[in-house]
Amino acid sequence: MFDGVSGNLVGGDVLIDGDRVVGVSESPVGDEPGRETQVIEGRGRVLMPGMSDAHVHLVGNANTYVDMVTGSESHIAVNGLAEARNMLLRGFTAVRDMAGDTSSIKSAIDRGQFQGPRIYPSQAAISQTSGHGDFGFVYDTPTALAGVESRAESIGFMRVANGEAQVLASVREQLKKGASQIKVMVGGGAASMYDPLYTVQFTPAELRAAVDAATDYGTYVATHVYNVTGIHRAVEAGVKSIEHGHLADEPTIAMLAEREVWLSMQPFALGDHHYPDADRAGKDREICTGTDSVYEWAKKHGVKVAWGTDLLLEPQLAARQSEMAARLGDHYSNVDALRMLTSGNAELFRLAGERDPYRQAPFGVVAKGAWADLLLVDGNPLEDLDLLADPGKNLPVIVKDGEIVKNAL
Incomplete structure (x- = not known):
C-alpha cells in the first residue's frame, strides 16, 4: 500500500464498510463473522488512494466550442456527466471544477444516480x-x-x-x-x-x-x-x-511560500491546447515556456503546490488528463508526485471549510475513517509513474465511496 503520505510501501489489508475505510493493518484485518464480505486479492499489486485533479472544467472539457455555443444546456450537461464517469475510470475520484455549471451534476453523482468523482464546484x-x-x-x-x-x-x-x-x-x-x-x-x-x-x-x-x-x-x-x-x-x-502562475519570477514564487498561498499549477506543454489563430497560439507558447522554471522555484522555496490539467473544449483530448498526471514525474520525484495527486491536492480542496461538501471524512489517504476511494495499480507507481498514463490497462480496480466502480481482476 501507498497511503498517500508515506514514501514507503507497506503490505497489509484494507477493510471497507459502506463508504468508509474502517480498518488498515499490516496483518489481516478480518471480517465480521456471519456477514457477507467481498474479498479482492491484490496479489502483489499496489493499493493507493484515488487521485484528484485540482483544475478541471468538466462541462468545458466534455464539449467542443460548437457544443458550448449552439448546444442546449441539457446537451452540455449530459456530455459533462459522461465525462465525469470517464474521469472516474481514469482513477480520479475527486476534482475541483474551476468554471462551469456543475452543481447539478455533482448532486446526481452524490445521490448515486450516476458514477463520477467528488466535485468541488x-x-x-x-x-x-x-x-x-x-x-x-x-x-x-x-x-x-x-x-x-x-x-x-x-x-x-x-x-x-x-x-x-x-x-x-x-x-x-x-x-x-x-x-x-x-x-x-x-x-x-x-x-x-x-x-x-x-x-x-x-x-x-x-x-x-x-x-x-x-x-x-x-x-x-x-x-x-x-x-x-x-x-x-x-x-x-x-x-x-x-x-x-506560469509567467511568475522567482521572487514572486518565494512570496507565495512566505504568505502560505497555494500554487495550483499545470505541467503544460505545447500540444495540450490548440487555438485557431496565431495570437492565442502565441500566448499558449509563452505560457508553456514558464512551466519548468516555476516548478523549480516552487520546489526551492517550499511552495504548497497542487496539480491540475485545465483541459478545455477538446473532448477528443480528454484522456490527456492521465498523461499529464504521469508528466508530473518530469518535475518531482515519483513519491512527491503521488503525494500531490492524492493527499496534497486534498489539502487544497479542504480550504473550502464549511463549504466543503465532503468534510465528513478525509480523502487522498488510505487510513481508517477516510472515504473509501481507492485504486489498485498493476505495478508500482513509486517506481514507474508512467503506469498512471494508461489507466485502462494499469488500474484493474477502482473503488469510490466504497462502491466497486471497476474490477477487471
Whole structure:
C-alpha cells in the first residue's frame, strides 16, 4: 500500500464498510463473522488512494466550442456527466471544477444516480469586461452598459462583473448556486480573445470585495493569473490559491511560500491546447515556456503546490488528463508526485471549510475513517509513474465511496 503520505510501501489489508475505510493493518484485518464480505486479492499489486485533479472544467472539457455555443444546456450537461464517469475510470475520484455549471451534476453523482468523482464546484468563473472570462463578441454591448448576456454567461460558464457591487453580487450568486470556492480572473489568458497575458484584471477593491464575500461564507477565492503583477495583487487582496502562475519570477514564487498561498499549477506543454489563430497560439507558447522554471522555484522555496490539467473544449483530448498526471514525474520525484495527486491536492480542496461538501471524512489517504476511494495499480507507481498514463490497462480496480466502480481482476 501507498497511503498517500508515506514514501514507503507497506503490505497489509484494507477493510471497507459502506463508504468508509474502517480498518488498515499490516496483518489481516478480518471480517465480521456471519456477514457477507467481498474479498479482492491484490496479489502483489499496489493499493493507493484515488487521485484528484485540482483544475478541471468538466462541462468545458466534455464539449467542443460548437457544443458550448449552439448546444442546449441539457446537451452540455449530459456530455459533462459522461465525462465525469470517464474521469472516474481514469482513477480520479475527486476534482475541483474551476468554471462551469456543475452543481447539478455533482448532486446526481452524490445521490448515486450516476458514477463520477467528488466535485468541488466553483460554478461560473467571474471576469471583468474584456477580461479572461468575457466571451461576448466585440460588437455586443456589455452587460455593464445594459447589453445582454453572452452565451458563456447564459449557460453559467462565466459571469462578467464590474465594480465592487457587481463583484459582490456575482460571488454571492455562485455561492447560492452551490459553489464550494470562488474563481476570479485576475489576468490575461490564452483562450480569451481580448486580453493579452500582461493585463491585470479587477482593481484591488474589487478583488477584496470578492474575498470578503467568500470569507463570509467560510470559503476562499482562487484566481486565474499568469503574470507577476496580477499574482501580487491577488495575494494582497487575500486570495488563497493562484491558478497557473506560469509567467511568475522567482521572487514572486518565494512570496507565495512566505504568505502560505497555494500554487495550483499545470505541467503544460505545447500540444495540450490548440487555438485557431496565431495570437492565442502565441500566448499558449509563452505560457508553456514558464512551466519548468516555476516548478523549480516552487520546489526551492517550499511552495504548497497542487496539480491540475485545465483541459478545455477538446473532448477528443480528454484522456490527456492521465498523461499529464504521469508528466508530473518530469518535475518531482515519483513519491512527491503521488503525494500531490492524492493527499496534497486534498489539502487544497479542504480550504473550502464549511463549504466543503465532503468534510465528513478525509480523502487522498488510505487510513481508517477516510472515504473509501481507492485504486489498485498493476505495478508500482513509486517506481514507474508512467503506469498512471494508461489507466485502462494499469488500474484493474477502482473503488469510490466504497462502491466497486471497476474490477477487471
